[in-house]
Amino acid sequence: MSTSLxxxxxxxxxxxVLAMTPSKDMHWRNAYILIAIGIPIVGYVTWENGPxxxxxxLAAGMSILRxxxxxxxxxxRRLGGKGAS
Incomplete structure (x- = not known):
C-alpha cells in the first residue's frame, strides 16, 4: 500500500473517532480541520495512484463529511437561482 493511501x-x-466524541459546535470545527488536511491528501493520492x-x-471523504x-x-444552488431571475 502506498504512503498516500x-x-x-x-x-x-x-x-x-472525532465523530464519536461530544462537541459543543456540532463538529463544525473538526470538519474545517479535516477539510484542510484532507484536500492535500486527496491531491497526493491522485498524484501517486491516478485519477x-x-x-x-474524494467520494469517501465526501461521504464522511456529508x-x-x-x-x-x-x-x-441559491447563487445560481439568484442569477437566473
Missing part, C-alpha cells in the same frame, strides 16, 4: 486511511480513522483512485478517495457538502450544494 495509508495517510487517507489514517485520515478516515481520525474522522470517525480514479483519487476520485474514490453536511459541509450538502450546505455547499445548497449555497451554490
Amino acid at each position: 495509508i495517510l487517507a486511511c489514517l485520515w478516515a480513522l481520525i474522522a470517525n 480514479w483512485v483519487g476520485l474514490l478517495i 453536511w459541509p457538502v450538502i450546505y455547499l450544494g445548497r449555497w451554490v
Whole structure:
C-alpha cells in the first residue's frame, strides 16, 4: 500500500473517532480541520495512484463529511437561482 493511501486511511480513522466524541459546535470545527488536511491528501493520492483512485478517495471523504457538502450544494444552488431571475 502506498504512503498516500495509508495517510487517507489514517485520515478516515481520525474522522470517525472525532465523530464519536461530544462537541459543543456540532463538529463544525473538526470538519474545517479535516477539510484542510484532507484536500492535500486527496491531491497526493491522485498524484501517486491516478485519477480514479483519487476520485474514490474524494467520494469517501465526501461521504464522511456529508453536511459541509450538502450546505455547499445548497449555497451554490441559491447563487445560481439568484442569477437566473
